Amino acid sequence: MVLTADDARNIADAFRQISVAVGQYRFSNWNALSNSQRGELEDSEWTLLNYSSDFITQAVGLTLNDAQGDLQKLLDATKQAASAVSTIASINKVISITGAVMKLGAAIASENPGMIVTATGGVYSAVAA
């Protein structure tokens, strides 16, 4: 039989309840119990509580295992979204480079060395951005 996360949670809950019940019995019958009886009951209370903590941990582990495949698919979707953002950003970049190249063409046509140098820098900046 395979233990599910909900099984582990139910078992953990049951162990906690029994631990509390044993504790209530011990405190309610404090005077009627011998030292060693009280000691044995207390030991079992802590052991039950520790079993409960162990099953809580198992429930977390089982839930995490069950969700791993879905987490991977979510990461894939994240990559797709990032890729779409990059595509749109590259559209902006192409427009920027086009503008810079056109300015360079105009500068070359004007035969103005100063404008050519500035426009060349503009092309470089647009490509590097």
Added chain:
Amino acid sequence: MNSVRTFNTLALTTALLVSGCADLSNIKKFAATSADSAGYTSLVSDYEKSAERLKGYEPPEQAGQLDKTIAERKAQQKPLLDMLHGIQEYMNAVGSLASDQLVSCDKSLTNVSDALKATKAVGTNQADAFEALSALLARAATDAYRQDKLKMIIRDANPHFQKVIQAMTDIVSKDFVASLDAEKIGVDKYYSDIIETAKRAPPQDAAIELVKESWRQRVDDIEAKRQACEAYAKILETIGKGHQALYDNADHLSSTELLSTIDAYATAVSQSFNKLKQLK
């Protein structure tokens, strides 16, 4: 005359296209607040510490039983944080895609317009008109692309997103809370034992009161952490519901009704998260 007609036709076409441009800022707001909340990791580290604190209340001969549990919880820290980071990164990516700045090509087109003016191939007025129309057309085209992508990603991711959110909600609302409940039982046993023993060695009234005060303090601390877990689980549920609303209306991402609903989810997540941070 012909150029005027062409310009008017282009302007009309552009106006029609632009009317389809969407303001998805509410989706961006929802994604940002969700991503911010998913970055809250204190409860994950406290889950491990809870077992360590419980160990501290146990008699030495019993406490060793918890070593395996503590080691396992330490090992679970990374996969737990991976889950939260997965939600956070996904919501950040959705937020980036929903950002209206992304589809604004205005700055790039101003450069092209300036370049056109520099070539002197067209007049200044025509270059300005080119810039205005191109900005609107480019925005319409990129906006249509991003809406298609957003729709596709939300549809593909939703079943997996819901399962990851549900898993984290279960872990926080059931397991983290159960861990705190176990800790409280341990605290109650520890202090009850001290008091029962003190009662049989009178006079101890003053000491018992001090112990009770310390006990109350520990219980209050645990209760505050319990409330934080419950509040965080509700935040996760709200994020899941918001994403489900996006999925249910993926064909109408820019509808006023959906954007208003998403805005309400964003506000709810933001307000709950602010309250949660104050609980500490």
